[in-house]
Amino acid sequence: MKAEENPYVPKSATVVAVKNESLETKTLRIRLYNWKAEFQPGQFVQLLLPGVGEAPFCIASSPSDQKHMDLTIIRRGLVTIASHYMRPGDVVGIRGPFGRPFPVSRIVGKDLLIVGTGIGIAALRSLILFLVEHREDYGELNLLYGARFPEDLVYRDEMKYWAEKMNLKVTLSKASPEWGGLRGRVTDHLDGVVKGKGQVAILCGSPLVMRSISGELLERGLKADQIFVSLERHMKCGIGKCARCLIPGGWHVCKDGPVFSLDEISLEAIGD
Ligand SMILES: Cc1cc2nc3c(=O)[nH]c(=O)nc-3n(C[C@H](O)[C@H](O)[C@H](O)COP(=O)(O)OP(=O)(O)OC[C@H]3O[C@@H](n4cnc5c(N)ncnc54)[C@H](O)[C@@H]3O)c2cc1C
Ligand code: FES
Known part of the structure; x- marks a missing residue:
């Protein structure tokens, strides 16, 4: 070789x-x-x-x-x-x-709900930039970004531009008194952005938050195959050889993921 x-x-x-x-x-x-x-x-x-x-x-x-x-x-x-x-x-x-990417061609024409918390927004930025470049190929775009403190927010200079292309909601769970935006967790702001049937949700953030949002979306009518999560696990080889990143169901996060739909893995496999 x-x-x-x-x-x-x-x-x-x-x-x-x-x-x-x-x-x-x-x-x-x-x-x-x-x-x-x-x-x-x-x-x-x-x-x-x-x-x-x-x-x-x-x-x-x-x-x-x-x-x-x-x-x-x-x-x-x-x-x-x-x-x-x-x-x-x-x-x-x-x-x-x-790794397996977000299914950008399979979801052409769909309304999308993208939820990122903490550093999870990094995995979503590539998708966000792609959607902005191909805006006409997708339906309604909702992006919900949650962080703890105002000083934790990343990509601040780009967000104004993103907001011109999609419905952007930024919420802080530990906002300072000066913060003029939304407060609370991302799960507090799902009303109005969850459309149910036909919408596709893409989530990346802490496992606890992804589990909680996934549960909520399932309750609000999204099907398991409409919800995609991007998982993080400790890795070594990155190519499916060392078994370091195995999750329940026998999946290797490095090779089979990091993106999974919820009809492939259980909520427990998201981790905590
Ligand atoms: C597919 C994938 C994509 C990722 N993308 C990003 C990204 O875009 N930006 C980013 O900042 N981070 C990302 N991470 C997490 C990042 O890889 C870890 O923070 C990094 O490996 C830590 O390495 P380190 O040598 O700095 O820390 P170490 O010295 O190895 O460990 C420091 C601490 O972090 C913990 N830790 C290490 N790796 C992980 C992990 N993967 N998950 C949970 N805890 C861990 C350790 O247990 C220890 O407590 C990603 C992880 C994966 C698997
Ligand atoms: S990191 Fe080695 S099998 Fe996934």
Whole structure:
């Protein structure tokens, strides 16, 4: 097997920009050397930082730009903290893109409800940018984004533009008195955005929130095959070989997911 075909061998890329999104979150824009990123919204890559380690991140940029990838990364541990010290010109390794994406062609013409909480919005940004670029192919678009504090919100500068293309609701569960927007959890703001039959829901966020929204959507008439969740699990190989990411039902999140519809997995498999 040639090195460039070996999924364990990372391809080179260079950091070209670093954007501070919030106190804990940065977006790295990386440029790919001599290879194109052919991916679809919802897929992820393994980011390798030389001398530090490797971790999976959803591709947060539009699939129409095949020369760059944006990765929005919240500080957690070894790799994520080291990624926040990256500067333009630093070289990184990329394995992937991996995983099953959001079903963007299967849902053409549908009304969509997209719900993201916390860093889950990073996985949805690629989808949001794709939908904005193909706006006429889809029905009513509702985007519900929840965070805790105002300073946790990411992509603030883009949201005005998103709001021109879709119905955007941003809610904070721990809003400061100055906050003039919606308050509470995303589940408090489903009225008016859940249309029931025919609508497709796409969720990404903490497992507890995804479980609770999924339950609510099922009660409000959406069918299990109309609800898609993007799961996160600890990963090693990223290609279905090590069994690190197995979930109930025998699915590998890296290969069979990270996007699953709820007729494929149980609510329990979303985790907590
Ligand atoms: C498919 C996929 C897509 C992801 N996309 C993004 C993204 O777009 N942006 C982003 O910021 N993060 C994303 N993550 C999570 C990210 O991969 C982890 O935060 C990262 O692996 C932590 O690595 P670390 O070396 O910094 O932390 P470590 O030093 O490995 O661990 C720090 C802490 O985080 C916990 N942890 C590590 N990995 C995970 C995980 N996957 N799930 C839950 N807890 C974990 C550890 O148990 C430990 O408590 C994604 C994960 C997956 C599986
Ligand atoms: S990460 Fe190895 S099987 Fe999924």
